Amino acid sequence: MTTASITEKITPPGSFGHAKALPMLALVLALLVVSLVVSCAENLNVNCCQQCTAAASQDPAGMDISGKDCRGYDQKLTKECRNYFEENLRTMGECRLAA
Numbered sequence: 001m002t003t004a005s006i007t008e009k010i011t012p013p014g015s016f017g018h019a020k021a022l023p024m025l026a027l028v029l030a031l032l033v034v035s036l037v038v039s040c041a042e043n044l045n046v047n048c049c050q051q052c053t054a055a056a057s058q059d060p061a062g063m064d065i066s067g068k069d070c071r072g073y074d075q076k077l078t079k080e081c082r083n084y085f086e087e088n089l090r091t092m093g094e095c096r097l098a099a
Contacts, residue, residue: 044080044081044084045084045088045098046098047081048070048077048078048080048081048084048085048090048095049070049090049094049095049096049098050095051073051076051077051078051081052070052073052077052081052085052090052092052095053092053095053096054076055070055073055076055077056068056073056092056095056096058076059073065092066091066092066093066096067091067092067093068091068092069085069089069090069091069092070085070089070090070091070092070095071085071086071089
């Protein structure tokens with residue numbers, strides 16, 4: 001059985017041809033999912049960097065803390081941000097620019 005004969009069985013002559021539209025629909029849905037994932041990751045980066053910056057503002061260190069790893073503020077970060085910084089190392093200086 002050929003692809004053409006399968007398509008003919010699915011799509012009677014004179015109909016719209018939904019079988020031809022399915023690959024396009026799948027592509028559109030895949031692009032939407034990728035867009036949402038990227039958007040969520042960007043929001044998580046900004047949110048976690050804001051937490052890191054806020055925690056660093058309470059740091060009693062008398063030196064430049066721009067190079068300090070945000071994981072050092074784990075007690076003041078949400079669990080979600082602690083996990084984020086375990087996978088995405090950021091310094092206080094990098095987060096200051098991102099937030």
